[in-house]
Amino acid sequence: MSDEPDEQPDIDALMKGEKKYEWLSDPRFKRLFTDIEDGLQGVLGRGKFEWVDRRVFDQVFDSSTLLAVHKLMQKGGIDTIDYPIARGKEAHVFHASTNHGPVAVKIFHTSNAVFKGLAKYIDGDPRFSGLSRRHRELVNIWVRKEFRNLKRMRKHGLRVPEPLDSLKNVLVMSYLGDDKGASPRLKDITIDEPYEVFEELLDFVAVNWQSCGLVHADFSEYNVLWYDGEPWVIDVGQAVTHQHPNAEEFLVRDVTRLVEWINRQGYGAELAESLARVLDDPVPTLPPLSGGD
Numbered sequence: 001m002s003d004e005p006d007e008q009p010d011i012d013a014l015m016k017g018e019k020k021y022e023w024l025s026d027p028r029f030k031r032l033f034t035d036i037e038d039g040l041q042g043v044l045g046r047g048k049f050e051w052v053d054r055r056v057f058d059q060v061f062d063s064s065t066l067l068a069v070h071k072l073m074q075k076g077g078i079d080t081i082d083y084p085i086a087r088g089k090e091a092h093v094f095h096a097s098t099n100h101g102p103v104a105v106k107i108f109h110t111s112n113a114v115f116k117g118l119a120k121y122i123d124g125d126p127r128f129s130g131l132s133r134r135h136r137e138l139v140n141i142w143v144r145k146e147f148r149n150l151k152r153m154r155k156h157g158l159r160v161p162e163p164l165d166s167l168k169n170v171l172v173m174s175y176l177g178d179d180k181g182a183s184p185r186l187k188d189i190t191i192d193e194p195y196e197v198f199e200e201l202l203d204f205v206a207v208n209w210q211s212c213g214l215v216h217a218d219f220s221e222y223n224v225l226w227y228d229g230e231p232w233v234i235d236v237g238q239a240v241t242h243q244h245p246n247a248e249e250f251l252v253r254d255v256t257r258l259v260e261w262i263n264r265q266g267y268g269a270e271l272a273e274s275l276a277r278v279l280d281d282p283v284p285t286l287p288p289l290s291g292g293d
C-alpha cells in the first residue's frame with residue numbers, strides 16, 4: 001500500500017487528456033513508470049529474449065499504450081508482459097503472465113500508415129456507425145470489434161481464443177500454446193489428415209456465416225493455429241456482419257483461400273461446391289465456449 005495515496009496519478013484523467021505529453025517527465029509519475037517497467041522486463045530485453053530491443057519498445061509502447069497496459073495490470077488482467085510471440089504489420093502479440101496462467105496480449109500499432117487501409121471494414125458495419133474517424137479512435141474501435149467478434153464466435157461454439165479484457169489498443173485473450181511456445185500456424189506445419197481439417201474449417205466458415213452472421217474476411221492458413229490437435233482461428237478484427245456491402249465478396253475470398261490450401265495438399269476440392277455448403281447446408285449447433293456472448 002502506498003503511504004502517499006494522493007501522489008498516485010489518475011490514469012483515467014490522463015488518458016482523456018493525452019494530447020500533450022509533458023506530464024511524462026513529471027516526477028510524480030516516476031513510480032508509475034517504475035511499476036510499468038517492472039511488468040515489462042521481458043520486452044525491455046532484460047529477460048531471456050534479448051533480441052527485443054528498445055526499438056520494439058518504442059514502436060509499440062507509446063505513452064497511451066503504456067497507460068492502457070498499466071491499467072490492465074492494476075485490474076489484474078496482466079501481471080507481466082514477457083516476450084513477443086509475433087510482430088505483425090498491424091499488431092505485436094506478446095506472451096504475458098497472470099496469477100491464473102499465461103495469456104496472449106495483442107497490442108495494435110497506432111501509427112497512421114498501418115490503419116489507412118482498414119476503414120473499409122468498419123464503414124458499413126452498423127454496429128460501429130456514427131463513431132469518430134479519428135485515427136486513434138479507429139484503432140480502439142478495431143480492438144473492440146475483435147473482442148466482440150471473438151465473443152460472438154465463442155457463443156456459437158467456434159474455436160477462437162477467449163477474449164479476456166481490452167482497453168484502448170490492447171486486447172487480452174487466452175493463450176494458444178504451451179511452455180515451449182505459441183502454437184504453430186497451419187501454414188507452418190504438415191497435417192496427417194488435411195482433408196478432415198479442411199472440412200472442419202469449412203464448417204467454421206459456415207457456422208460463422210449462418211449462425212454468427214459474420215464473415216472472417218482474412219481467413220487463411222496464416223490465421224489458423226494448430227493447438228491441442230485442433231485448428232483454432234485467430235485474427236478476427238476485420239470480420240464483418242452479413243449487412244456489410246462486401247460481405248459476400250469477403251466470404252468468397254475466404255472460401256477460395258481454404259480451397260486453394262487443401263488443393264495444394266493434393267486434393268481436388270471444388271470452389272462452387274464448397275461455397276454452396278457454406279451458404280446452404282444445415283450447420284451443426286455447437287455447445288457455446290466460455291466467455292461467449
Ligand SMILES: Nc1ncnc2c1ncn2[C@@H]1O[C@H](COP(=O)(O)OP(=O)(O)O)[C@@H](O)[C@H]1O
Pocket residue numbers: 085086087088089090091092093104106161173174175176177182183185222223234235236
Ligand atoms: N491467442 C494467441 N495465442 C498464441 N499466439 C497468438 C494468439 N493470437 C495471435 N498469436 C500469434 O500472433 C500472430 C499474429 O496475430 P494475429 O492476430 O494474426 O495478428 P496480425 O493482425 O498481426 O496478423 C499469430 O500468427 C500467432 O502466431
Ligand SMILES: [Mg+2]
Pocket residue numbers: 088222223235
Ligand atoms: Mg494474422
